[in-house]
Amino acid sequence: MSVKDKKILLIGLNNMHTELIISQLAKNNMKEVCFKSASHLSLDNQNSKFHLTLVDYQALKPDSQTMIFLTNPRQKMPILLFNVTNEIPIDTLLTWPQVKGFLSPTASIEHLTKSIEVVLDQGLWFPRHTLELMLEHYRSYKDLNSYHTQQPAIPLLTRREKQILSLLTDGKSNMEIAEKLFVAETTVKSHVYNLYKKLDVKCRKEAIYKVTQLNSVGTV
Structure with a gap:
């Protein structure tokens, strides 16, 4: 036609x-x-x-x-x-x-x-100026969307879990953490277990690496 x-x-x-x-x-x-x-x-x-x-x-x-x-x-x-x-x-x-x-x-x-x-x-x-602005907008949106989809998931931690996580990444042992927070070592172990689950890690080394990633993007 x-x-x-x-x-x-x-x-x-x-x-x-x-x-x-x-x-x-x-x-x-x-x-x-x-x-x-x-x-x-x-x-x-x-x-x-x-x-x-x-x-x-x-x-x-x-x-x-x-x-x-x-x-x-x-x-x-x-x-x-x-x-x-x-x-x-x-x-x-x-x-x-x-x-x-x-x-x-x-x-x-x-x-x-x-x-x-x-x-x-x-x-x-x-x-042309309008087309350039539209292209810039779509590029910014695409980059922002890509940035967010590539970031690790942000776990929802309790205040106590954040305290223990901070001490854990400083290299403190379970006993040292217990003494620092005036709680039983078994309580610390329970919190550490929950932290591992939330961070989707299996050991302290993986937990520290994961926290380093999250800190690098300002999510912890």
């Missing part, structure tokens, strides 16, 4: 500027353009018959139907914003899953038609 056969939904303000855009698109073989006023937008199943949605950024209002349309994760139709007067924050763009690009108010009709063709071909139409 060629671009001229694709159905486009235009959501915006009912004014001469919108009429001019529709007229210019028609001259560029994009005749299947349906206009819906942002102030009377109905989010019905009829919208699914379109291949692309053009949204006038100036028509966006908080809690409006258009804003709901933009943020709806179940909405799979690509969206192209036009008439964008200021840079859209990356955090905001990420909450609009289907927005594939935007154009400034000074964009020519040639730019608009080209952007429509690119987005319909599953491409993006963002300024």
Whole structure:
């Protein structure tokens, strides 16, 4: 299916500027353009018959139907914003899953038609600076997620277990720990046994190594 056969939904303000855009698109073989006023937008199943949605950024209002349309994760139709007067924050763009690009108010009709063709071909139409910021965000998220998944599990220790673990890693014997904490040696042995289970280790040497790992990432 060629671009001229694709159905486009235009959501915006009912004014001469919108009429001019529709007229210019028609001259560029994009005749299947349906206009819906942002102030009377109905989010019905009829919208699914379109291949692309053009949204006038100036028509966006908080809690409006258009804003709901933009943020709806179940909405799979690509969206192209036009008439964008200021840079859209990356955090905001990420909450609009289907927005594939935007154009400034000074964009020519040639730019608009080209952007429509690119987005319909599953491409993006963002300024280079915006693309760089988005890439940086995704990289940071990936690195952070990878960092957390690689870290050893943090065991939940009682206050007494932490005390014994600290003394144990200092090389203290069970008897020395018992004397330091004024408890029976059998009590210390019981705590050490529980520590081994929580740390998933089998001996004192493994416990010290595990604690060293946890300390290196600031989790103990």
